[in-house]
Amino acid sequence: MRRNPFVLLAGALLIPYAATAQEVRLYVTSQAGDRIAAKTPLHFSPGSTADSSFTIDEKVRDQEIIGFGASLLEAGMICLNDLDAGRQEKLLQSLFDPEKGAGFSAMKTVIAATDFMSAGPFYTYNDHPGDVGMKLFSIQRDLRPNGLIPLIKRARRYGQFVLQAPMDYPPDWMLFDVNKNQDVDPQYFDALALYYLRYLQEYEKQGVFIDYLSLFNEPTIYTKIPADKIRDQIG
Numbered sequence: 001m002r003r004n005p006f007v008l009l010a011g012a013l014l015i016p017y018a019a020t021a022q023e024v025r026l027y028v029t030s031q032a033g034d035r036i037a038a039k040t041p042l043h044f045s046p047g048s049t050a051d052s053s054f055t056i057d058e059k060v061r062d063q064e065i066i067g068f069g070a071s072l073l074e075a076g077m078i079c080l081n082d083l084d085a086g087r088q089e090k091l092l093q094s095l096f097d098p099e100k101g102a103g104f105s106a107m108k109t110v111i112a113a114t115d116f117m118s119a120g121p122f123y124t125y126n127d128h129p130g131d132v133g134m135k136l137f138s139i140q141r142d143l144r145p146n147g148l149i150p151l152i153k154r155a156r157r158y159g160q161f162v163l164q165a166p167m168d169y170p171p172d173w174m175l176f177d178v179n180k181n182q183d184v185d186p187q188y189f190d191a192l193a194l195y196y197l198r199y200l201q202e203y204e205k206q207g208v209f210i211d212y213l214s215l216f217n218e219p220t221i222y223t224k225i226p227a228d229k230i231r232d233q234i235g
Contacts, residue, residue: 066162067105070095075118077151096159107161109148109210110217111199112141113169125199129173132191137198139206149206165210166217170195 022044028034080088094101110116112124120141128136142148152163172178174188184192200210 068102069104069107069161071108071110071116072148072151072155073110073114073116073118074146074148075116077146077148078118080151081146092155093158096155096161098159101158103159105159105161106164107152107155108164108166109152111165111167111196113167113171115168124169124171126171126195127173129171132188132194134191134194134198137195137202139199139202143206149203149208152208162211163209164212164214165199166214167196168217 024042024044026039026042027036028039029036080091083091096102096104098105113122117123123141125139126134126137131137139149143150155161170184170192174184174192175182176185196213196215200213203210
């Protein structure tokens with residue numbers, strides 16, 4: 001299986017510090033090697049607001065925000081299962097209950113292969129080279145106790161949310177070369193389209209409807225094929 005370098009955390013954590021100088025302590029975790037490393041503190045300074053203004057036109061409507069949420073991953077299910085039964089339910093309630101919790105209403109799950117599949121080895125829903133008819137397609141791993149489907153169903157006991165499903169990696173055998181050319185070979189475009197379709201169908205059989213399907217998550221990172229090209233090819 002492919003072992004790509006993780007495209008990871010190049011970010012900063014800003015922590016306000018209650019001091020006379022309004023100091024902000026800065027910590028950085030990055031691919032370069034920093035691991036919550038303390039950096040030179042920052043300080044607020046006086047600024048001008050003379051040119052700052054907001055105009056609200058209630059007649060104008062732009063893109064609607066569906067909601068806020070996070071990702072549902074195997075790594076999260078494993079952490080949840082480390083808690084006792086009471087704390088598990090309390091945590092789910094605090095995240096998804098619209099009255100007693102945050103009421104998350106827009107969540108992301110993943111189409112198999114991802115960097116956060118902590119429950120076991122790298123996998124896709126069809127690791128059988130040449131099975132273009134998806135006869136051996138299986139979501140069995142997602143049905144396990146640490147799988148995605150039990151997590152989604154448990155979360156939905158406390159609140160409803162839409163689900164987006166992106167894919168990080170297609171099955172390796174659909175690529176030109178897993179090590180040298182990670183573009184999807186056009187001869188497998190139809191197989192890939194069927195792969196997506198089977199995913200939607202098998203999840204729906206389990207009572208989980210996917211509201212938004214994203215063909216590739218960060219396509220220029222995991223594969224080199226442009227997202228619009230693969231979308232046009234598979235319809």
